[in-house]
Amino acid sequence: MQLTREELLEAYRTMKKIREFETRVNAEAQAGRVPGSTHLYSGQEAVAVGVCMALEDSDYIVSTHRGHGHSIAKGCDVAGMIAEILGKETGTCHGKGGSMHIADFDVGMLGANGIVGGGPPLACGAALSAKTLKSGAVSVAFSGDGAFNQGTTAESLNLAMVWKLPVIFVIEDNGWGEATSAEFAVAGNIIERAKGYGMRAEKVDGLSVSDVYESMRQAVEYARAGNGPTLLHITTERFFGHFNGDVDTYRSDAHKADQRKNRDCLVRFRQTLISGELLSAGELDEADSAIVTEIDVAVVAARAAKEPDPSTLTTDVYVDYE
Amino acid sequence: MSKKSFRAALNEALHQEMAADERVIVIGEDITGGVGGDGVADAWGGAFGVTKGLLGAYGPDRVLDTPITESSFVGAAAGAALTGLRPVVEIMFVDFIGVCLDQVMNQAAKFRYMFGGKTTCPMVLRATFGSGARSASQHSQALYPLFTHIPGLKVVVPSNPSDAKGLLIESIRDDDPVIFLEHKLLYDKIGEVPDGVYAIPLGEARVLREGKDATVFAYGRMVDRAEEAANVLARDGIKVSVVDPRTTSPLDTETILEFAEETGRVVIADEASPRCGMAADISALIAEEAFDALKAPILKVTPPHTPVPYAPSLEEAYMPDAARIADAVRRTMKYQLSVK
8 A cells, every 4th residue: 555755754754763762762871871771672663663554543552672662653752751761750650660661551552561472462452352342443462583482472372363353463573582593592484383373474574664564554454354363574673782781792793784784774764765756855854853853852851850759659559559 | 148159159249240341251261161062052161160151141252261371361361451341360270370470470460550550450360279179289279478479469368158259349340450269169168148239348357256365367268267266265265256357468457456456366377388478477467566465476377388289188287277276276375475
C-alpha cells in the first residue's frame, strides 16, 4: 500500500526522534546522569516505526528491555520518558520504573519489560481482552531473537493459535542476545518454528520501514478479521552494546563501522525519500532540527525536574492500601 | 443459608460474580475438561470440580480451557487484567507456580508500582495447596509464604465454606492481583453458607472462639485442627482463643496483637515449611509489638523443614495435628518466667 507524503514524513520524523532520543540518553548516561541501566534502540528504528504505523492508539503493544523505540513509536511522550530515565517525579512512572518499565496505557503501550520473554504471555492476554470484549483491537508482542528461545514465547505462540488470538509476534532479530550471538543461540529457523505451530509467518527486512509497515499492515488486517496470529521475523541492526555501559568488544570495529555505514535504516530511508523525490532534503533537515530542539527541551526539563519525594516510596503498591 | 461444601461455595461465588459482571472470565487447565473430545462437555469442571457448570452458563468465550502451559495462560490472565477483563485463572496445584512464577512475581505483582500507579491488575489466581492427599513433594506444598513475601500480591487462605465464598467474591472484585489458595482436603467440608451474594473484606481475621489462657493462630486446614486442640484443652480447663487471620497479605495485625496481648501465650499452627513462613512472621510481629504482654515464648507448630513425603506414615508425621497443637499450648501454660 502506497504511503502518502505526510505518512512518509511522519515515519521519518518518528525514526529520527528515536535516534535523537537514544543519542541523548547515551550522552546523559556517559555524563553520569542516568541512575540505572539503559538498552539503546539505535539502529532498529525502522522496526518500531513500521510496526506501530500499522496500529491505532486503541491497539496494544508489549515491549522489551530495549523499549524506548517502541514507546516513542506508539506515541509515548518523550519528555516523560527522559524524565523517567533520569529518575524524576515528572517521569512516565513518577520515577518508580526507569528505562525498563516505561508504560503509557492511554496509547496502548502496556509496558517495557525487564524480563527477557516476559512479554508474549501478556500480549496474549491483551489480545484475549480485545477478542472477549469485541473491541476490534490487536496486540503486538515485541521480542528479540534472545526472547524467542524462552519457553514463554513458545507457550505463547501455541496459546495464540489454540485461542486464535488477534496478536502479532514481532521478533526483532538484531543478531545478539546480550553478548551472545543468535547464530550461536538460536537453533533451527525462527520462521520454521512459527510454522510448526501452524502460524502465519513472514521474514521481513528491518532496514526498510516500508517493508516492515506493509507486512505489519497485512498481519493487522488478518488479525482484525478474526483469523488469528502472525509472526514477523524482522532482521535488524543493534548499533550499541547490550546496555549503555557495554564496551562491546565481542563485535569487531569493522563490523560496527559497516553497520553504521551500510546498514543504517534511517540513512537508507532518508536516501530513498530524497532519491525518489518523495521529500526534499530541505524538508527532512527541517524535520531534523525540530526534533533536535524537542528532545533538547525535554532533556533540559528532565535534568531540572525534582526527584520523587521519599514519601512516595510506599504508595501504589496496592490499590486499596499502602 | 444452607449447608454447602467448600467446593460448592466456591462454585457459587464464581457463578454469582460471572453473572454480575461480564468482564469476569475463568481460565485454566481442564477448567471444563473434555474439550475437543467426543464425550460429554464440561466433564471435569476443573481437576477438583470447582468450575463445573460454568461452561453451560457462560459459554466457551468466558470459560477457557488451556494447554498445559502455565506461563502463557497465567501471563495472559495478567495481560487481560491490564486491558479490561477480570480473569480468575486456576493452576491445578500451587506447586506448579514453579513454571510460571515470573508472570506472577515480576509481572502482575509489579505493574501498579513500577508503572507509577497508572494501572490495576484485577486478576485472581486460584490454586489448590496442602498436604494430606498422599500427593508427595510436587503436589502438596503450602506455598502462601512465597506469595506473601512479594509486595503487590494479596494472599487468601480460607478455612471453611462460608469464608471461601465471601473471600472469593471479594478477591474477584479487588483491583489488585490476589492469590487464592484452597486446601484440597477442605473441598468436601460442609458448612452453613449464605445463599446470597456477600463479600468478606481481605485483612480481617475471624475469631472462632475466645479463651483467656492462650491464643492459637491458624490458617487453612490447620484451623480445624486448632479447634480440635482447643476442645481437648477445654476438658482440662484450659481456655484457648482460636483466630484465623484468613489472609496472609494483608495481615490483620490489629486482631493478632489484640489476642496476643489479652492472652499472653501464643501458639501458631502453620502447615507451611517452618523457615520464613507465617508462623515465623506472626511470631516476629508479636515479639516486636507485644513483648511486654508475653507470659511465655511464642511456639510455632509446623512441619519439619523437609519436602512433603508420600507414604501415609510419613505424611501423617509431617502434618501438624491437634495433639501437637494442644501440647504446644500446654507447654506455654507450664512456662515459668525466670526473672534475673
